[in-house]
Amino acid sequence: MAAYNTMMSLAREIRTNTGYKRAADEAHALIRHAFSQSGDIDPTIPGQLTITLDPLPTARATRALAELCEHLTGTETRYPGTGLILKYAIKTKAPAPGN
Numbered sequence: 001m002a003a004y005n006t007m008m009s010l011a012r013e014i015r016t017n018t019g020y021k022r023a024a025d026e027a028h029a030l031i032r033h034a035f036s037q038s039g040d041i042d043p044t045i046p047g048q049l050t051i052t053l054d055p056l057p058t059a060r061a062t063r064a065l066a067e068l069c070e071h072l073t074g075t076e077t078r079y080p081g082t083g084l085i086l087k088y089a090i091k092t093k094a095p096a097p098g099n
Contacts, residue, residue, distance in 0.1 A: 020064035049084040
């Protein structure tokens with residue numbers, strides 16, 4: 001039930017706090033896809049826990065997820081049981097060799 005509530009909350013955040021044009025139709029699919037992506041957790045910066053997600057396959061989905069990350073970071077939510085503030089980001093793609 002907690003996972004369902006989390007997905008519903010994040011889908012609502014995509015619909016209300018991003019410019020994702022297809023949010024009404026695709027918010028739940030976007031969240032499911034984001035949950036299946038890999039990423040990194042970095043606890044090395046004092047006072048924060050940084051979650052950096054890999055980009056999604058399409059630029060528009062990645063932009064929507066980046067907007068969601070920006071919104072969630074702005075809430076300055078603390079990781080439960082700690083004083084660490086959660087920061088969310090999307091990894092940038094490295095330039096191709098020779099560029």
